[in-house]
Amino acid sequence: xxxxxxxxxxxxxxxxxxxxxxxxxxxxxxxxxxxxxxxxxxxxxxxxxxxxxxxxxxxxxxxxxxxxxxxxxxxxxxxxxxxxxxxxxxxxx
Numbered sequence: 001x002x003x004x005x006x007x008x009x010x011x012x013x014x015x016x017x018x019x020x021x022x023x024x025x026x027x028x029x030x031x032x033x034x035x036x037x038x039x040x041x042x043x044x045x046x047x048x049x050x051x052x053x054x055x056x057x058x059x060x061x062x063x064x065x066x067x068x069x070x071x072x073x074x075x076x077x078x079x080x081x082x083x084x085x086x087x088x089x090x091x092x093x
Contacts, residue, residue: 009052016045055092061085
């Protein structure tokens with residue numbers, strides 16, 4: 001993933017957290033128009049952020065598997081994990 005895309009997706013993830021906090025606040029429903037706007041924004045952000053988190057999790061798992069591959073006893077397992085992870089990254093990218 002290109003660094004500028006990763007930065008933008010991280011910003012969207014932060015915005016989703018902000019929106020969720022705003023929706024959970026006591027004052028959220030006092031302004032129904034604002035509440036509906038936040039819900040729409042959340043609905044747009046959530047699928048994108050979920051994919052980003054899946055991507056970063058998968059990349060982290062691959063990095064851990066590469067470290068594991070240095071151990072001769074774990075090499076075969078780690079190689080399988082790396083192959084599966086890389087295939088998943090291609091799907092997510």
